[in-house]
Amino acid sequence: MASAASASTALSPAAGAGAAASDESFDGLVPGYSIRLLGPRNARNIPTMKFIDDIVAFLKEESCTTETLLQALTTMHGKYKMMESAMLSNRQRMQAKQPEIERSLAAVRRLQKAKAEDATLDTTFNISDNVFARADVPPTETVCLWLGVNVLVEYPLDEAEAMLAESLQQVKDKEAIYDEDLRLVREQAITTEVNLSRSFNHDVQERRRAKSG
Amino acid sequence: MYNPVPLRPSEVEVDIPVRWEDQKQINEFGGLNNRRVELRAKVDSLKKQLTDLEDAEEAVLMAEDDGENPAVMVAIGESFVTEDDDAVTAFVEAETERVKTALDDADAELTRIADRMGELKKALYGRFGKAIHLENDDDDE
Numbered sequence: 001m002a003s004a005a006s007a008s009t010a011l012s013p014a015a016g017a018g019a020a021a022s023d024e025s026f027d028g029l030v031p032g033y034s035i036r037l038l039g040p041r042n043a044r045n046i047p048t049m050k051f052i053d054d055i056v057a058f059l060k061e062e063s064c065t066t067e068t069l070l071q072a073l074t075t076m077h078g079k080y081k082m083m084e085s086a087m088l089s090n091r092q093r094m095q096a097k098q099p100e101i102e103r104s105l106a107a108v109r110r111l112q113k114a115k116a117e118d119a120t121l122d123t124t125f126n127i128s129d130n131v132f133a134r135a136d137v138p139p140t141e142t143v144c145l146w147l148g149v150n151v152l153v154e155y156p157l158d159e160a161e162a163m164l165a166e167s168l169q170q171v172k173d174k175e176a177i178y179d180e181d182l183r184l185v186r187e188q189a190i191t192t193e194v195n196l197s198r199s200f201n202h203d204v205q206e207r208r209r210a211k212s213g
Numbered sequence: 214m215y216n217p218v219p220l221r222p223s224e225v226e227v228d229i230p231v232r233w234e235d236q237k238q239i240n241e242f243g244g245l246n247n248r249r250v251e252l253r254a255k256v257d258s259l260k261k262q263l264t265d266l267e268d269a270e271e272a273v274l275m276a277e278d279d280g281e282n283p284a285v286m287v288a289i290g291e292s293f294v295t296e297d298d299d300a301v302t303a304f305v306e307a308e309t310e311r312v313k314t315a316l317d318d319a320d321a322e323l324t325r326i327a328d329r330m331g332e333l334k335k336a337l338y339g340r341f342g343k344a345i346h347l348e349n350d351d352d353d354e
Contacts, residue, residue, distance in 0.1 A: 103291070106289050190243045191236060
């Protein structure tokens with residue numbers, strides 16, 4: 001049974017890309033089962049799915065039935081799908097923030113430009129829904145930023161610009177992390193799906209053999 | 214938006230074993246497929262932005278003809294700022310350039326993805342035949 005050893009060590013290297021190198025304390029058990037189906041977790045504790053190289057050898061090694069394996073795989077598939085949809089909505093929220101910050105940044109930069117040129121801005125601004133008023137904005141040193149939780153803080157233009165640029169970068173960084181996790185989770189879901197359908201096929205063949213034998 | 218790549222319970226008696234290298238190809242195919250869906254949405258939104266900018270360019274030209282200048286306002290942040298002719302033209306040009314570059318990048322990536330997916334399709338169908346299904350319902354190619 002040479003393949004038995006490879007079955008237990010056949011972790012997905014693709015998943016390893018984002019996975020922490022030292023995750024040895026992780027037992028790899030599927031929650032609620034005593035089957036070691038999971039491989040190293042990444043920095044956000046997302047476990048990878050093992051690719052079952054040889055189903056017969058894997059079942060023997062984990063001493064479990066095909067039925068339990070199918071149940072454990074189905075559980076993990078559900079978990080990956082749940083993670084996927086949670087991440088999708090998180091990422092969407094992150095993406096929605098981006099144009100908001102970009103608009104603020106453009107406004108602050110326009111004020112900076114006006115200050116540099118010592119020019120007065122002729123603006124038409126929204127004072128209420130569908131109501132606009134005109135205002136001349138003389139060169140200004142400061143601008144107020146809405147920080148949320150009912151707090152408005154006045155900053156020098158350059159500081160305001162730096163702050164907005166930083167939060168824009170933060171949003172982009174977070175989005176990149178969600179992208180990476182999403183890719184990882186979807187990959188694990190596909191591996192789980194393939195494991196599932198192969199285990200299912202194995203189950204069918206087993207039953208058929210039992211019937212005919 | 215997510216299109217799984219399921220293996221059909223094989224109807225054929227001969228079961229082709231799935232190797233780790235096959236699994237990696239299936240995963241790569243699935244990942245590319247997702248990326249393609251995202252890129253297509255991005256391309257649509259960029260194309261709309263480009264049309265809007267073309268409209269803006271035309272509107273600026275018309276305002277010039279009417280001698281209404283400098284009555285063109287540019288939406289910055291939540292308010293409108295009256296800008297002079299040159300500034301508006303420069304603004305529209307810079308935005309058009311930015312959107313075009315993004316569109317070209319997205320198109321180039323889509324082409325790369327289509328090429329790679331074609332390769333993977335060939336390899337996977339070659340190995341698994343009818344036991345694997347790699348088509349999208351919304352595929353128009």
